[in-house]
Amino acid sequence: MTYLGQVWAIVHKDLTIEFRTKERFAAMASFAVLVGLLFHYALDVTVVRPQDIASGVIWMTVIFSALLGVGRTFYLEEEDGAMSGLLHSPIALDALFVGKFIANYILVAMITVLIFVVFAGFFRLNFGGHFVALIGIVSLGAVGLVGILTLFSAVSSRTRMGESLLPVLAFPLLVPVVVYGVDATTRILVGRPLSEVAGNVRMLAAFALLSIMAGVVLFRFVVEE
Amino acid sequence: MSARSIRISGTALGILGLLGVVALHWMVFFWVPTESSMGIVQRIFYVHVPSAWVAFMAFGIVAITGAMYLWLGDDRLDQAGVAAAEGGMVFTTIVLITGPLWGKIAWGTYWTWEPRLTLTLLLWFIYLGYFLVRRSTDNPQQGKKFAAVVGVVGAADIPLIHISVSWLRSLHPDPVVLKPEGPTLDSAMLITLMVGLLTFTLLFLGLFLIRFSAESLDRKLQLREVAGQPQEA
Numbered sequence: 335m336t337y338l339g340q341v342w343a344i345v346h347k348d349l350t351i352e353f354r355t356k357e358r359f360a361a362m363a364s365f366a367v368l369v370g371l372l373f374h375y376a377l378d379v380t381v382v383r384p385q386d387i388a389s390g391v392i393w394m395t396v397i398f399s400a401l402l403g404v405g406r407t408f409y410l411e412e413e414d415g416a417m418s419g420l421l422h423s424p425i426a427l428d429a430l431f432v433g434k435f436i437a438n439y440i441l442v443a444m445i446t447v448l449i450f451v452v453f454a455g456f457f458r459l460n461f462g463g464h465f466v467a468l469i470g471i472v473s474l475g476a477v478g479l480v481g482i483l484t485l486f487s488a489v490s491s492r493t494r495m496g497e498s499l500l501p502v503l504a505f506p507l508l509v510p511v512v513v514y515g516v517d518a519t520t521r522i523l524v525g526r527p528l529s530e531v532a533g534n535v536r537m538l539a540a541f542a543l544l545s546i547m548a549g550v551v552l553f554r555f556v557v558e559e
Numbered sequence: 560m561s562a563r564s565i566r567i568s569g570t571a572l573g574i575l576g577l578l579g580v581v582a583l584h585w586m587v588f589f590w591v592p593t594e595s596s597m598g599i600v601q602r603i604f605y606v607h608v609p610s611a612w613v614a615f616m617a618f619g620i621v622a623i624t625g626a627m628y629l630w631l632g633d634d635r636l637d638q639a640g641v642a643a644a645e646g647g648m649v650f651t652t653i654v655l656i657t658g659p660l661w662g663k664i665a666w667g668t669y670w671t672w673e674p675r676l677t678l679t680l681l682l683w684f685i686y687l688g689y690f691l692v693r694r695s696t697d698n699p700q701q702g703k704k705f706a707a708v709v710g711v712v713g714a715a716d717i718p719l720i721h722i723s724v725s726w727l728r729s730l731h732p733d734p735v736v737l738k739p740e741g742p743t744l745d746s747a748m749l750i751t752l753m754v755g756l757l758t759f760t761l762l763f764l765g766l767f768l769i770r771f772s773a774e775s776l777d778r779k780l781q782l783r784e785v786a787g788q789p790q791e792a
Contacts, residue, residue: 485712489705493695502691503709506684507716513723541719548712555629555704 340425344433345440351410352441362403362445369395370449370456384457389519391457393512395449396472397479400442404483405500407434408491421557431484431553435546439480446472464522471522471531474538475515481545482507488556510541562772569768576762583751583758591751600664603657605751609759610653611679617647617763618682621689622714625707634778637703640710641693642770646763648686654679674725681720685713 335343352358373391411417420430450468453459461468482504490499518534560568587605594601620643628636658676659669670676689709696702744752 482712485708489692489708492701493692493705494697495691495695499688499691499695502684503688506681506688507712507720509681510716510719510723513726517726537719537723544715544719548715552629552708552711556708558704 335424337426337429340429341433341436343425344430345436348407348434348437349440352437358403358406358441359444362399362441363448365402366395366399366445366449367452369398370452374456379457384459385523386520388453388457388459389516389523392449392453393475393516393519395453396442396446396476397508397512399445399449400438400476400479400483401501401504403441403445404438404480405487405490405497407438407484407487412491417557418559421559427554427557428550430557431488431549434488435481435484435549438484439476442476442480443473446476459523461523464525464528467522467528467531468519471515471518471535471538474535474542475511477542478511478538478545479508481542481549485545485549485553485556488553492556510537514538514541562775565768566772569765569772571765572761573765573769576758576765579754579758579761583755586751586754591747592745594748597665600661603661605755607654607657607661608752609755610650610657611675612756613759613763614647614651614654614679614682616760617643617650617767618686618710618714618717620767621647621710625710625714628707629704629711634703635775637707638771638774638778639767640707642767642774644686644689644706644710645770646766648683648690649766650759650763651679651683651686655683672724674721677724678717678721681724682713682717685709685717689713 373395377387377391408417411420421427450461450472454461483500486500486503487497489503490497493499514534514537518531518538521530521534522528583605587602591602591605593599621640624636624640624643627633628640655676658679662671662676663669689706692705692709693702696705
């Protein structure tokens with residue numbers, strides 16, 4: 335089986351399970367919509383302009399939803415003992431990480447689209463002509479986010495503390511995504527020229543690269559018995 | 560190096576470090592001149608800066624020993640990692656206490672989202688994760704690997720975190736020693752700072768070696784308990 339074939343096998347397996355059970359998607363989607371609803375009551379949009387706070391609110395909702403869903407990446411495998419099956423199969427361990435990462439990324443991307451649509455409605459945001467740029471920024475930021483969360487969800491799912499350990503491990507490392515992601519999104523939402531966010535894009539790309547490299551290199555040490 | 564010589568050199572370095580701390584405090588209180596613009600509160604600088612240096616140096620050791628532990632699997636590397644992380648956490652805590660004490664008088668507030676402050680707080684949390692993950696596994700070997708992964712990813716991410724938190728304008732005093740045109744610090748102040756850096760480094764290395772040998776004794780003891788042999792004193 336080629337490397338890409340191995341990656342695809344994992345992606346296909348995870349997405350099939352998710353498509354049939356819809357467990358993680360349902361939890362993440364309802365979380366995202368309910369957070370939007372609670373934010374509506376928590377923030378007085380007659381005092382602050384929605385476009386000034388929207389990017390922070392959107393990014394934090396994306397991060398928390400991702401934490402919720404990605405944190406359970408290895409839950410099924412650990413519970414059913416399927417992880418040792420995977421480890422005994424002739425699949426490269428980094429291919430296993432890449433497969434898990436892609437499946438998680440697709441899930442987080444779907445939730446992110448939902449968050450944008452729902453928050454646009456709740457906060458009457460106008461994405462204007464920069465919708466593509468916004469999608470680009472969030473997709474790039476999500477690569478770094480999902481990479482770090484996937485690696486550390488493999489760690490946390492094998493500890494007694496479980497998912498509650500994931501934010502402690504991952505949040506300090508996610509600061510670059512929040513700083514550059516939120517800033518770029520705010521600039522685009524208030525209609526600043528796209529050239530202003532070039533630096534942010536470079537930093538988000540650097541973080542994405544770091545997070546994928548860390549996962550590909552270190553994942554084997556986390557899952558090996 | 561035998562276990563005994565590690566213990567002896569650790570104790571010697573620790574005693575030297577402690578004597579240095581006494582000498583440093585004498586210098587800070589009675590010898591070094593008062594800085595003209597910040598006044599007496601600036602003297603905390605001689606404890607703050609050396610602690611920060613040790614905190615980040617310790618994290619460097621944690622990351623390097625972590626990476627080597629994952630690569631070679633030698634248990635001594637993990638012992639060194641945990642010894643450095645404990646020392647690092649103590650000195651990071653000192654930075655986080657002395658910084659706000661100074662900030663309250665110099666900036667008028669205990670806490671501000673200043674880059675170096677924020678970075679140190681995040682470093683503290685990375686250290687916290689390092690210890691939490693070690694202690695929450697049933698299989699100690701796994702805990703060691705997890706902690707090493709936290710150390711390595713943390714060290715790789717720290718430059719990016721530093722750039723991102725520094726992005727907003729910094730309130731922190733600019734460096735006065737390490738800069739292209741050479742130190743602009745008064746010579747007595749520079750000497751005090753150098754004594755501080757040397758003292759804290761010695762103290763850290765002493766603590767590090769003592770902790771390292773305690774950790775290896777502890778592991779030997781655990782091995783004996785597992786093997787069911789009678790324990791020796």
